[in-house]
Amino acid sequence: MNTxxxxxxxxxxxxxDIPESFIISLSEFELIEISTETETPCIYVTEIQSIEKLIRFHYELDINIEGIHAITSLLNRVEQLQENVKSLNNKLRFYEDVD
Structure with a gap:
């Protein structure tokens, strides 16, 4: 296992200090990816920050897994839209600078 x-x-x-079932539930809703290393379920270190956010949603804001799934989908969509707006603004600036 590559630790x-x-x-x-x-x-x-x-x-x-959370139950393993919570992490399994996140995986079942495809909110995180679980890797199996030598028959031991593991999570990628790169996902820890996003998992911490999901933990706060659930335990501090009392949002169920279905709600977390909906919120995450909406946040991802907002991020995509923000990237599109940024790209379009850059293209617009290019054409404004040409004149």
Missing amino acids: KNVITITEFCQHY
């Missing part, structure tokens, strides 16, 4: 890229779900859940 630099993954952390076991058990270790993660012990550190954050």
